[in-house]
Amino acid sequence: MPLKVIASFQTTLKVSRYMFRALATTLWILGALISVFYVNKELNQRESHLRQIFSLNFEQSLGYIRHTTDVARELRYIAANRFGAPVAPRERGAAAKKTPFSIYPLSSTFDCGEQYEKNPAQLQSLTSFFEQWHDDFSSVYDLNRIFFVDSSQQCIVDFGIRNQSLDSDSLMKSVQERLQNQKSNRAGNRREESLFWVTPGPTPDAGYLYALTPVYVDNHLVTMMGIEQSIRLDDFMLNGDLPFSVRLLDQNDRVLLQFTDSQSGNSLSHYPDSNNYFGYSDGYGALLMKKALPPTSMTVVYSLPLEVILMSLNTLIINIALLNLASAICLFLLTRLFERKIFRPAERNAFQLEENEQFNRKIVASAPVGICILRISDGTNIISNELAHNYLSLLTYEDRVRIVRIICEQQSKSLDVVTGRNHHLQISFVHSRYRNENVAICVLLDVSARVRMEESLQEMANAAEQASQSKSMFLATVSHELRTPLYGIIGNLDLLQTKSLPSDANRLVTAMQNSSALLLKIISDILDFSKIESEQLKIEPSEFAPREVINHIVSNYLPLVVKKRLVLYCYIDPNVPLRLMGDAVRLQQVLSNLLSNAIKFTDTGCIVFQVACCDDGYLVFKVRDTGVGIDTRAVMKLFDPFFQAGTGVQRHFQGTGLGLAICEKLVSLMDGDITIESEPGLGSEFGIRIPLYRAHYPQTLQVPDLQGKTCWLQIRNALMERYLLGLLNACGLDAQRYEEGQPVGKDDVMICDHVPDTLPNAHACVEISGMQAGAAQEVRAGYWLYSTAALHELPVLLQRIYRGEDELSAETLSLPSVSYNRTENSDIRLLVVDDHPINRRLLADQLGSLGYQVITANDGLDALDVLAKNPVDIILTDVNMPNMDGYRFTQRLREMGQTLPVIGVTANALAEERQRCLQAGMDNCLSKPVTLDTLQQSLSYYSNLVRQNKPVQS
Structure with a gap:
């Protein structure tokens, strides 16, 4: 049979079958529509009745709010008249004695008592107003309390009426929040407006209604008067048998109070945006009315579940549903019977043929x-x-x-x-x-x-890899080319300062050394920042003592502080752990930068260095100064690379503007953060936080020799006094503030931060001075000078005083200065290997100044010849040399069985360089320029190892 004929016959059968179905469906739909219209009519009548009930209940709640508004308005008129009239002298004393009131500050830093002592007229007006109102009108109004907020919005004066307990913190918080919102939303010079809000009470349907209204006298705001009134949602409802739910919402549709019947459910998931709404909500789950309660910003919602509304229509709905179901079943059975006997046998074959054909064509075409x-x-x-x-x-x-x-x-x-x-x-x-x-x-x-995109992505990846390799090569080249000649300059200047020079020559050498040090710092900052940007700088965590790091930093910068006639206060809380896991070198770099900046930008005043532990598991460092400060716009850009704040007084300070940018990135790598607070002309405060990984705390802070001892504090610095009281009491001392005339025992110790007018008959007196830069010093019998930079070690001094030890070791109370012993290292012979003649000669001179025996070699091959002829204890070798570099030279030594210490000296600043040196068999790696301090610290360790391994000569 041709496809066209099959399609025509099948189409005719399909049309006939669908027309028969459509007829049956039309008959059923007609009956269903009539049923729906009838049910809808009954439902509309029910909704109209419920709307009237909702409206009556809303009028009840609106009347309640209007009553509160009228009370607030009447009290405002009385208050305005009372504030405008002067308080009679005979009323002042009486009002103050009779009227109970409480004053609370809205700001923790504001002294309300002092404010009202300076301006007693306002308080007298408040008490006079309350006396008049309480005597004449208190029985008329149903209020819990009246309170006033002064015109500066800093204090609350509360007058309790019913002797109810007051949650002052909650009241102050809510009042302060509303005042701030009103201030931020008020435009121009508009007058203050009345505020209304509700706070929850002991039950979900009860709470407290607050009204805060401004009081003006002669168009001037003198106070904000507030009232508190108990509110229950029972007052918002008329008696009835329907299970209504009532909810009081704020302007953001958050539920303040709610009353729900056991049959009405507990909550609504959604409220309409309109404040004048009647209809269904929650997917037709409930019928509700939402209306505003002027003049407040609150709205009231009355709701009734749909199942309650439909309960009265259940019988009607069931009967209509059964009737429609029966008619549908009859029509469906009739249609199915007709199709089975007449249409389907004739349609099946034609339908299958056409379906297959159309299916194939549609798939292919579409x-x-x-x-x-x-x-x-x-x-x-x-x-x-x-x-x-x-x-x-x-x-x-x-x-x-x-x-x-x-x-x-x-x-x-x-x-x-x-x-x-x-x-x-x-x-x-x-x-x-x-x-x-x-x-x-x-x-x-x-x-x-x-395919083209994949090829493009591959090309981009190759280009990025090549750029990264080029950047790394550039860093290595720049590091080597800059540090090599700079080492010759700084090292020779370092040696030159150890010589006896005329004063003019010494001044020139000092200036050159300062300039060289600045150049080295600039190069180091740029290279550090480049390594961070290229992700080559890694944090190397290890266990370290934070107190030792802080002591080292403070001892390094204390001479500079004293030179500028500043005072450095160092406060380390007793709860700071003894040891923790982190990168001590990078932490010292960050703290040194912050302390250096504080000293640099401070000409007068002091610098405060605080260290404490937080409850959230962080160790906090704060550096506060009294310097020039930073304006707000500059603070936002302070951590940007190459940014330097200030155009005037700060212009003469040298630097690259990378210090703080590096600090921020280093702290971030240590899983911490950095903050800044600054005020131009007053100073700045920088703070960093690092996590307390694997922290070890002291088992006890008690010092045995200080148990039961009494210590008197005569400290003018409040911060220092609080710190010393906490520190000394934690160590077992009985630390107390000293008042003039108090008896002092013979075994007691007096601590002061100034020269006392009279010395009490105490065991000893310790004066804490910002000008004392070294260890504690006994200037006369029983009178000690102590530095403000080592306050955390004061218990050690007190322990020595009570023991009767007159001489205090500098090791205990301050960090020792580095001294170069020229004779004690004469038993150690070093081999210096470097192809650069200036650097080779310089390194030999530096080692000679430290007392070592030195022999030199030009490269690795020359060094092997020297070792064959001369015994050597330690080798210092450059890593980049012709013929045989330092890596191959070290590998050759290890292959020969040599175990003597080998220290690499390189001008490459990349992190991989040190790892490469260690993999080649070296014991350590030093970066150029190498100072005498660095050589002394590194070689002293290996020299002691060599001495321990040398055979004892009889």
Whole structure:
């Protein structure tokens, strides 16, 4: 049968069957619509009745709010008249005695008592107003309390009426929040407006209604008067038998109070945005009315569940539903019977034929990719859409043959083909049946764009890798080329300062050394920042003692502080751990930068260095100064690279502007953060936090020799006094403030921060002075001078005083200065290997000044010859040399069985350089320029190892 004839007959049958279905459906829908209209009519009548009930309840709640508004307005008029009239002298004393009131500050830093002592007229007006109101009108109004907020919005004066307890913190917080919101929302010079809000009470349906209204006298705001009134949602409802729910909402639709009946549910998930709404909410789950309660910003919501509304219509709805269900069943059975006996036998065959044909054609024609159907037996294209036709036209004859062979042999399920026009085609296929034949459904997709994108991404990745390698090579080259000549300058200047020079020459050498040190710092900052940016700088955590790090930093900068006639206060809380896990070197770099900046930008005053532990698991460092300060706009850019704050007084300070940027990135790498607070002309405070990883705390802070001892503090510095009281009491001392005339025992110790007028008959007196830069000093019998920079070690001094030890070791109370012993190292012979003659000679001179025996070699090969002829204890070798570099030289030594210490000296500042030196077999690696301090600290360790391993000579 031709396809057209089949389609025509099948279409006729389908139309007839659908028309019969449509007739039955139309009859049922007509009956259902009549039923729905009837139910809807009954439901509308029910909703109209409920709307009237909601409106009556709303009028009840609105009347309650209006009553409160009237009370607030009347009290405001009385207050305005009372504030405008002067208080009679005879009323002042009486009002103050009779009227109980409480004053609370809205700000923790504001002294309300002092404010009202300076201005007693306002307080007298308040008490006079309350007396008048309480005597004449208190029985009329149902209020809990009246309170006033002064015109500066800093204090609250509370007058309790019913002797109810007051949650002052909650009241102050809510009042302060409303005043701040009103201030931020008020535009221009508009007058203050009345505020209304509700706070929860002991039960969900009860709370407290507050009204805060401004009181003006002669168009001047003199106070904000507030009232507190108990509120219950029972007052918002009329008696009835319906299970209403009532909710009081704020302007953001947050529930303040709610009253829910057991049948009405507990909560609504959504409230309409409109403040004048009546209708359904929660997906027709409840009928509600929402209306505003002027003049407040609150709204009241009355709701009733839909099931309660439908409860009265249950019988009607069930009967109508059953009737419609019965009619639907009858019509459905009649339709099914007619279709089974008449339509389906004649339609089935024609429908199957047309369905198969239309299915195949629609798939092929509407697909967004190229689709074709190939006969497997000979590869003939049976059906194809336009895309497939276009793609197949791009294939060569050889491509077609190969594709047909692969499909016929089922070698794979997909293949990629590159056409002669450089198009990339992806062909996927699956076997199927069509018209009783085995066919292959092929899907062709042009993936040229994806291939080009992959190639582009690969090129970008290669370019990024090449750029990273170029940047690393640039850092290594710049580091080596700058540090090598700089080492010659700084090292020779360092040696020159150890010589006896005329004063003019010494001044010039000092100036050159300062300039060289500044240049080295600038280079180091730039290289550090570059390493951070290229992710080559890594944090190396290890266990360290934070107190030792702080002592080292303070001892380094204390001479500079004293030189500028500043005072450095160092406060380390007793709860700071003894040891923790972190990168002590990078932490010292950050803290040194902050302390250096504080000293640099402070000409007068003091610098405060505080260290404490927080409850959130962080160790906090704060550096506060009294310097020039930073304006707000500069603070926002302070951590930007190469940014320097200030254009005037700060212009003469040298630097690259990278110090704080490096600090921020280093602290971030240590999982911490950095903050700043500054005020121009008053100073700045920098703070950093680092996590307390694997912290070890002291088992006890008690000092045995100080148990039961009494210590008197006569300290003018409040911060120092609080710190010393906590520190000394934690150590077991009985530390107390000293008042003039108090008896002092003979075994007691007096601590002061100034020269006392009279010395009490105490065991000893310790004066804490900012000008004392060294260890504690006994200037006369029983009178000690102690530095403000070592306050945390004061218990050690007190322990020595009570023991009767007159001489205090500098090791205990201050860090020792570095001294270079020229004779004690004469038993150690060092080999210096460097191809640069200036650096080789300089390093030899530096080692000679430290007392070592020195021999030199030009490169690795020369060093092997020298070692064959001379015994050597320690080797210092450059890593980049001709003929044989330091790496191969060290590897050769280890292959020969040599175990003597080998220290690499390199001008490369990259982090990988140290790792490469250690992998080559070196014991340590020093970066140029190498100072005498660095050499002394590094070589002293290896010298002691050499001495321990040397055989004892009899």
